[in-house]
Amino acid sequence: MTAEDQEFIDFAIKWLPFGGGDEYILPQFGITPNTFYLRLHTLLQSRPTIGLGLAAKRKLVEACAVKLSQRSRRASELV
Structure with missing residues (x-):
């Protein structure tokens, strides 16, 4: 995992x-x-996400999916 990868994960966990x-x-x-x-x-x-538990990883994956679906829905409403 790169330093940027870790920054992304740290940011996502924080927010x-x-x-x-x-x-x-x-x-x-x-x-x-x-x-x-x-x-x-x-x-x-x-x-592999070293130091990130399975439950935390699932929550982040779920949060990404929600954010991406919201953005997709908003974009389709603009068309």
Whole structure:
């Protein structure tokens, strides 16, 4: 796991109880929240996450799925 991977996970864990902290993603990582959640979801599914328990990993995967589905729904409403 890279240092950036760990930063993504740490950020997500910190902000999960507060709805994700979307407003802080762009300033901290220089990417949109949608890109952040896509990358985090991919990271959680494809790489071993040392030090992250299974329950915490499941919560993060679930949070990513919810965020991505909300964004997808909003985008389809705009069309």
